[in-house]
Amino acid sequence: MTTCKNSRTPLGRIFVFHSFKKPAALLFFLAMLICTPVNAAIIFQDNFDSAPSDARVGGSVPAGWDSWYVQGGAVSATLDSVTHYAGEISSPGRGGTGKSLKIWRHSTWPTYNSYHGPLAYAFPASSSYREIYLRYYMKLPAGMNINRFDNYVKLWRLNLSGGGELYLNFGTDTGTGTLQNSGFIQLLNASTFAQKLLTAGNVPWDSAFHCYEFHIKLNSTGKSDGVLEFWLDGVRKYSNTSFNFNATTSDRFIYLQHFSIGNRDDQSTSWQNSWQAFEFDDFVLSTTYVGPDGVTPTSDPSPIPTSAPTGTLFSEGFDDNNFASRGWFDDTSVDIDTTTKYSGTGSLRLTWGAGQTNPPLVMAMRKDFPPTDSLYVSMYWRLNSDWVGSGVGYHPHLVYILSDRDDHWGGLAQNYLDTYIEPHGRGAYLILQDLLNSPAVCGSGCFYSPSITFALNTWYHIETYFKMNTVTNGVPAADGIMQMWVNGVNVYYATNRIYRNGQNPTLKWRTFVIAPWIGDGSPQTQTMWMDELTIATAVPGSSPQPTPPNAAPSAPTGLRIIGN
Numbered sequence: 001m002t003t004c005k006n007s008r009t010p011l012g013r014i015f016v017f018h019s020f021k022k023p024a025a026l027l028f029f030l031a032m033l034i035c036t037p038v039n040a041a042i043i044f045q046d047n048f049d050s051a052p053s054d055a056r057v058g059g060s061v062p063a064g065w066d067s068w069y070v071q072g073g074a075v076s077a078t079l080d081s082v083t084h085y086a087g088e089i090s091s092p093g094r095g096g097t098g099k100s101l102k103i104w105r106h107s108t109w110p111t112y113n114s115y116h117g118p119l120a121y122a123f124p125a126s127s128s129y130r131e132i133y134l135r136y137y138m139k140l141p142a143g144m145n146i147n148r149f150d151n152y153v154k155l156w157r158l159n160l161s162g163g164g165e166l167y168l169n170f171g172t173d174t175g176t177g178t179l180q181n182s183g184f185i186q187l188l189n190a191s192t193f194a195q196k197l198l199t200a201g202n203v204p205w206d207s208a209f210h211c212y213e214f215h216i217k218l219n220s221t222g223k224s225d226g227v228l229e230f231w232l233d234g235v236r237k238y239s240n241t242s243f244n245f246n247a248t249t250s251d252r253f254i255y256l257q258h259f260s261i262g263n264r265d266d267q268s269t270s271w272q273n274s275w276q277a278f279e280f281d282d283f284v285l286s287t288t289y290v291g292p293d294g295v296t297p298t299s300d301p302s303p304i305p306t307s308a309p310t311g312t313l314f315s316e317g318f319d320d321n322n323f324a325s326r327g328w329f330d331d332t333s334v335d336i337d338t339t340t341k342y343s344g345t346g347s348l349r350l351t352w353g354a355g356q357t358n359p360p361l362v363m364a365m366r367k368d369f370p371p372t373d374s375l376y377v378s379m380y381w382r383l384n385s386d387w388v389g390s391g392v393g394y395h396p397h398l399v400y401i402l403s404d405r406d407d408h409w410g411g412l413a414q415n416y417l418d419t420y421i422e423p424h425g426r427g428a429y430l431i432l433q434d435l436l437n438s439p440a441v442c443g444s445g446c447f448y449s450p451s452i453t454f455a456l457n458t459w460y461h462i463e464t465y466f467k468m469n470t471v472t473n474g475v476p477a478a479d480g481i482m483q484m485w486v487n488g489v490n491v492y493y494a495t496n497r498i499y500r501n502g503q504n505p506t507l508k509w510r511t512f513v514i515a516p517w518i519g520d521g522s523p524q525t526q527t528m529w530m531d532e533l534t535i536a537t538a539v540p541g542s543s544p545q546p547t548p549p550n551a552a553p554s555a556p557t558g559l560r561i562i563g564n
């Protein structure tokens with residue numbers, strides 16, 4: 001007998017949650033005996049190659065899986081004189097051999113709000129899995145599309161034992177573009193977060209298999225101590241080690257629904273007018289990172305220069321979106337505003353919608369520079385008339401500078417040294433965080449407040465200078481420099497900072513990150529801009545030595561203020 005539980009999706013639709021208390025569960029456990037894991041870390045894997053010939057919607061459930069989704073009776077259809085099943089495991093598979101899972105779509109078939117063709121997987125009933133890596137290959141046909149893609153296409157969904165759900169969806173911000181040009185991939189839950197993992201334009205609609213891997217470690221009750229990471233073809237595209245999934249300490253994963261195409265909610269439009277299939281292969285569910293087949297994962301970007309830096313390390317005008325060609329990595333396609341800018345042809349626009357943790361078009365953009373123990377950062381900020389900031393005593397985070405002991409791709413909440421420069425309300429914060437040190441100097445954060453109140457709709461020149469403290473015989477001296485100017489006026493100056501402790505006597509700054517973040521969600525729609533970034537080893541016009549404590553700060557040259 002089959003027991004089902006009706007649940008409501010975050011978007012209000014009723015769906016049927018197939019419990020694993022069903023005959024398929026017996027098949028599943030038998031299958032587990034057959035599918036001996038090749039690695040103890042692997043919970044379940046399937047390359048689909050040995051699926052029976054009738055492994056399709058309405059036919060055999062492949063070993064290890066729980067069920068096929070057949071909702072609304074749309075098992076198969078004949079269109080253009082060709083018949084396809086909504087979901088089937090058939091030849092060829094990835095690499096031209098074996099088999100793969102294919103989810104077929106054509107014009108208005110199947111109907112928009114039903115789940116047709118995907119598979120479901122039930123975690124072992126005794127599982128206590130709270131941390132998983134989900135890896136598979138997906139092929140998105142160049143010929144598949146939805147015109148005027150206006151809402152979402154669900155991919156998979158993970159059910160938690162406490163009733164929570166995590167969705168992977170194609171989403172859209174515009175409601176006017178096509179699935180291919182406006183669809184992004186995001187993980188979200190019913191109400192508390194929606195985190196973009198792959199921005200529109202970066203999803204590979206190229207009819208080739210690509211490796212997708214997700215790392216999800218559930219947070220404990222009321223804490224932002226979860227982990228969310230995403231890799232595309234072994235390249236980490238998103239990493240957050242302080243994620244709040246709104247889970248609880250007792251939550252565990254129990255079910256993977258509709259792998260991997262659920263329903264769509266763009267009822268006024270349709271798929272392309274030809275048969276096209278989403279294809280999936282080489283599925284692995286693991287407790288450790290899997291990575292692409294036959295490839296050693298490379299998490300490091302291009303080699304890091306090791307020569308001693310001098311003068312200007314790099315400049316960025318935010319004038320176009322060719323960030324990758326200029327050495328940026330992680331998110332390299334962001335929101336360039338060609339209307340409001342300080343100089344050149346564009347600026348970086350950061351627009352949060354109400355409730356959003358980050359601007360949907362800007363995640364984490366990173367760039368390395370030669371490691372240095374003295375760092376000057378110059379940039380221009382402009383807060384829009386709707387600017388309020390986070391509304392709480394912390395955030396938004398904006399600029400993070402990671403040390404050379406931290407991973408270039410590392411998380412941004414727990415580091416050996418993370419130096420933050422950010423607006424806070426109409427003011428600003430300089431913050432140091434070194435949670436990975438034991439003992440830490442600042443731990444989760446030392447907050448320093450420059451004397452500044454920004455006017456809205458005004459460009460400001462923001463300059464900071466940091467100089468590492470000395471460490472002698474393992475003992476750090478409180479002699480590091482931290483200084484900030486706004487429009488050439490000194491607004492913060494300290495000469496007793498400790499950036500590095502005795503365990504990191506040669507620590508340097510190395511990775512510049514722009515990752516706008518309001519952890520509790522933006523209190524309202526708001527925008528700020530950033531432009532004309534320069535990173536150097538010393539304040540322009542000064543000697544490489546820091547200015548003496550009592551000297552007037554050196555004014556920058558070429559200053560101009562545009563207020564309108």
Ligand SMILES: [Ca+2]
Pocket residue numbers: 047048049093094097098099100281282
């Ligand atoms: Ca295969």
Ligand SMILES: [Ca+2]
Pocket residue numbers: 317318319341342343344345346347531532
């Ligand atoms: Ca510019």
